[in-house]
Amino acid sequence: MESTQTSSTDPGIVVDHPEVRIAEGVVCGRWRDTTAPGSGARGNLRSAAFLGIPFAEAPVGELRFAAPEPKRPWQGVFDAAAFGPTAQRGDPGVTLIPEPSVPGESTLNVNVYTPSPVAAVPGTGLPVLVYIHGGGYFAGSPASPWYDGRNFTRDGVVTVTISYRLGFDGFGWIEDAPSNRGVRDWLLALEWVQRNIAAFGGDPSRVTISGQSAGGGAVLTLLGMEQAQHLFHGVYAISGALGDVTAAKSEAFGRDLAAQAGVEPTRAGWAALSEEQVLVLQKKATELGPDALNEIVDGGLPLGPAIDGDLILRPTPESLRAGVGSDKPLVLGATDDEFTMAMADAGKAMAFVPKRLLLGKLGVPKDVQKEYLAANADVVAKGKARLAGRVLTDRMFRVAILKIVQDRGSAPTWVYRFAWPSGHFGFAEHCLDVPFFFDCLDGPAMEPLAGPNPPQALADEVHAAAVAFIVGGDPGWPRYDGTSRIARVYDTPSRDQADAYASVQPLRRA
Known part of the structure; x- marks a missing residue:
């Protein structure tokens, strides 16, 4: 590599790849090309990409259907050279954006793109964009080449893309499980940004959240959530599709799906089913007839952020009318x-x-x-x-x-x-x-x-x-x-x- 940087673990050693020390340990990224402004062609500007950094423990075993647990510190250097596992499995056949699936268990991870992988002094960091992918709350992947932050970094913006649990794993009602697990994933990822983004040259007091389709709905949901207000400072919603699933609809769907599976609607019941079995059940239960789009418009999505009275206290429009997020x-x-x-x-x-x-x-x-x-x-x-x-x-x-x-x-x-x-x-x-x-x-x-x-x-x-x-x-x-x-x-x-x-x-x- 042409560019080098002093190691964060030993300032006397020069390394070919950028290293950053965050709260959980040291991460090693890679230098990347950006695009020259207005050219549509790769230029000589450089930025750094840190891919697949886990912000939570893998949501498997005892942590399946649980609230996300913050990632424990690690020893040594985490090699952030490749995208981490995605919650999306296989090709759902619904996305118009190239969004690859990456196998593996540690699906709760972030990708950070920065023009300056050097810790920022408080108040001097670069503005930050956090992007949440779409996919109807059941598909999509942060590993899309279209979400590469290289051209935001070219323009002085640190960019973060996040993963979250999808479909029933992320949003399905289970009697004794935390509600809105996918929403809790968003919150924990944003908390990770607040805690760590200064190490990548970003300013945690200048965070804009953005997303498209379900991701646009996600950022509007967060805009209306009291518990999320300290985690971001602006919102850019692209074709936002709000979930706002009613508590009754969420519970009815969860109970019905458990009945179809022949299990109790509890964590123990669902734990008896493999990930593949749940995906098959979910796909069958969400298949719609010839008037599918009209059915969605009239009845809403069966899986998505639900009005649980805990994280999401009321429908998002009511929260906005009450002034939640009005300073954003x-x-x-x-x-x-x-x-x-x-x-x-x-x-x-x-x-x-x-x-x-x-x-x-x-x-x-x-x-x-x-x-x-x-x-x-x-x-x-x-x-x-x-x-x-x-x-x-x-x-x-x-x-x-x-x-x-x-x-x-x-x-x-x-x-x-x-x-x-x-x-x-x-x-x-x-x-x-x-x-x-x-x-x-x-x-x-x-x-x-x-x-x-x-x-x-x-x-x-x-x-x-x-x-x-x-x-x-x-x-x-x-x-x-x-x-x-x-x-x-x-x-x-x-x-x-x-x-x-x-x-x-x-x-x-x-």
Whole structure:
């Protein structure tokens, strides 16, 4: 390696790989290339990556279905050269982002990317981004090459990606087990950041949490949790899908799944089943019919953060209305057509269905159907599959954005729309904005999602606004308020637009 650093274990020894001493022991990372600003090509800038650092003991054996237990200190040097095991097993076949599964037991780990792997003096550290992956709370992986923090580190931001337990292991109700185990994993990972990030050059008093889809829902959940407020200082929610599973629904699902498995709904009962058996049961129980997306919009997810009266005291909107998190700046938004891709094959089946009947089937009340069709005339002109996709997108994501803004009142909130149409699909689908946020258009598996030659200039804009927010608490466009309702519309060209969510307002008023 060209770059060297003094060993943290012996200052007199120079090593080829960066070493950092944290509370649990010494970790050894690797130097990495970043990308030259605006080029979309690897440059000569260097940063350090520390991968797979455990923040908790492996959740197996006696710790399976338990609250996460902080990682005990280790002797020697932990080699942080490769991603740690993931909670995701195999290929769930649902993610649009390359998110590899890594086998192994120690699934609760963090990845740290830093431009300066040298301990920071309090008050002088770099701002920190903590990213929580999506995947419907049952899939996803922090080992995605799209989540590599190299280009945030290029811009002076220490970046952390975290893993957490998924599906029933993370969120399923068990009679004598701690609730919301996946949420407890988020909290412990954020506590790890508070305790250790200064050793990597970061400032624990300048932490922004971000995530996409279920990860966006995760950071909104944390924003509404009293117990999490000291762990972060800003929130950037990308296509956030809130869980807010009711206690009754969570318990009913847990009891039903245990009955299907033929075990008692207790830790002892579930411990009799292997991880593979639980995954099979979970998959079967969560399979939905032909109206799957509409079922999710109407009934919510069966597994996800639950209102347990312990960690999550009330639905997140109620917490926001009560002022929880009102001191935290928030950026949130969505793509224009999150779910349209899922309706692509339904066009022929919808051909002879009247528009009003279609809207009713998709949950649009009769008294706003005419207004909604008029407000979305451009989408209506593109066919019923596009209209159906837009309705589901609005009901699941975009109406929620407007409600969250209203719930937060005068709290500092910025809104965006990602409207640039994919060169492959012809519309802005779910996950499309993620590589723009990370400025990784040179990453793998890009063309199937974004098409050939996605605009680097747009990635520069989206990424720069994210950096500005993480660094200074302002993404660079006007706050959203109830009068002008200005949002940033990301497209070619991008613009600040008044009443940018006007097409969603009929559903908001329904």
